[in-house]
Amino acid sequence: MTTKAKLDWRGRRLDVEVGPVAHGGHCVARYEGRVVFVRHALPGERVIVQVTEDKGGSFCRGDAVEIITASPDRVEPPCPLAAPGSCGGCDWQHASGEAQRQLKASVVAEHLAKATGTDVPVVVEELTGGLLEWRTRIRMAVDRDGIPGFRAHRSHTVVPVGHCPITVPGLVESVAGQEFKPGSELEMVRDGAGRINVRQVSKPSPGYGRRRSPITRAYLTGDGSASEFAAGRHWDFDAYNFWQIHPAAADTLAGVVAEWAEASPGACAWDLYSGVGLFASVLAEQVGSSGLVWAVEYIQAASDATRMLSDLTQVKVLALPVEGALERDKLEGPDPEVVVLDPPRTGAGHEVVDQIAARRPARVIYVACDPAALGRDVARFLQHGYRLELVRAFDAFPMTHHVEAVALLTPGA
Incomplete structure (x- = not known):
């Protein structure tokens, strides 16, 4: 009996045609029946890839170290460290701004298509400030x-x-x-x-x-x-609590939540993974003093939210993990008309989605910084009879593969 030798292409240079973008800041190419995830390349290019990582399975990883046929979207990176083997903070400095947004739109659309079984048009919108000097x-x-x-x-x-x-x-x-x-x-x-x-x-x-x-x-x-300053309010909080990295992102996302929430006066709304309470403040304005807004966050941000939203008596801040708050039925009051959730990069997960769907809110606004996690959670909502109504996406992380997306889900007929 012979044992098949484990493949290890590390160090090899491969001449490949670069295919579509994939989540994670790379594109997909194929060589001798294997998938090669290529960084520093663009779709449609022919490049020489040097393999940097290979665990012997169906794929390996590598960097484009020579561009034989360049894409018309290719530009000179503004930072000399945005190169193979150097700083890993940026993924798309070699692409024009428009091309970066198109690549990200393709990734978001791909994951939503997997979730819904239909084509979901996605446009990644540019935020003010350009591609440089935005990360705070x-x-x-x-x-x-x-x-x-x-x-x-x-x-x-x-x-x-x-x-x-x-x-x-x-x-x-x-x-x-x-x-x-x-x-x-x-x-x-x-x-x-x-x-x-x-x-x-x-x-x-x-x-x-x-x-x-x-x-x-x-x-x-x-x-x-x-x-x-965002959503018409001044925010003073612990500097290391969560806040959007791009200067224009917080106000932009608050505007989308305000437009889509449509919370009725006197209604109940939830802001899950609420941070310092940005979206809770938007919901509070809509439900008014006779309504109820629960803001749930399990970090120091909860105490900051309690202090900064003290003028909004309709807001109750709960310092618990979202999973525990829902499982232990800590959110007292009527079923929510609107639920806004902005989970970490890993997503909300099945248990949280199941608990939200069980309360049957009329609108769920899901703010996501990871397309794959968004797709998984949207698919779970669809299993509960919800449908994907609207999607907007924003280039809140220029030069990187990250993208901020917002999805509106409503109960099906």
């Missing part, structure tokens, strides 16, 4: 020499960075030239008032006891507070 929140890794940078793609290797063209001016530069604890990370925020906060996060070495606190934080710059 970043995490930098610190290498063994104490120098901060960003990790290479699918790697623990730290690429030292003193300037980042997609980050708001002054943020990366505030730590450039300094040394920090090797192996730590820097969490960095510049708020709407231009104030910069930096804290150092140190994780334990392998083998650290699980019963003891595994993370320490040291505040290096700023007082730990942030100020923003």
Whole structure:
């Protein structure tokens, strides 16, 4: 009996025709019957791919290291580190802005088509500000020499960075030239008032006891507070609580929620994964003082939401995980007319979707930063008799493969 040798193409260079985009910042090519996920390429190009990762299965991964036939959408990356083997923070610097949005639209449409069984037209809308100098929140890794940078793609290797063209001016530069604890990370925020906060996060070495606190934080710059303005309100909160990364995203998404929610005066509405309460404030305005809005969030943001929404007596903030709040029936009052949910990148999941659908809200507004998770959860809603009414998508993360999408679901006939 012979054992089939395990394939390992690492280091090989393959001449391939690049096919369609796939979720994750790469395109699909094929070579000798195997799928090759190619970064730094565009659909329709002919390139030389150097294989960087191969586990011997039906696919491998690689970088386009030579462009034989270029796409008309190809442009010169504005950052020299947006290249094979270097910084992994950006995926599409080599594509025009319009091409980037078309690629992202294709990915969102593909996952929604899988969920619904029908073609779902998707247009990714451009936000104000352009492709550069938009990112207000970043995490930098610190290498063994104490120098901060960003990790290479699918790697623990730290690429030292003193300037980042997609980050708001002054943020990366505030730590450039300094040394920090090797192996730590820097969490960095510049708020709407231009104030910069930096804290150092140190994780334990392998083998650290699980019963003891595994993370320490040291505040290096700023007082730990942030100020923003969105949905007609000023927000002052812990700088490291969740807030949209793109300066225009929070107000844009709040506008979509306001348009689609149509909550009736006196009605009940839920804002799940509510953060500091942005969408809860929009819902509160619609239901009025005789209505009820539940804002559910299981982090420090809940206390910030309680404080900042104290003038809206119709809002009740619950500091619990969404899953626990729904399972334990903690959201007292009538069934919600509207549910807004903005889960983390992993999505809401079947249990949360099942609990929401069981209350039969007239409208569900799902805000998602991951097309695959959105598709899975939309499919679950459809199993409960809901239908996908509307979709809007926004380029809230230019130069990267990430995209923000909003879906409106309503009960079927």
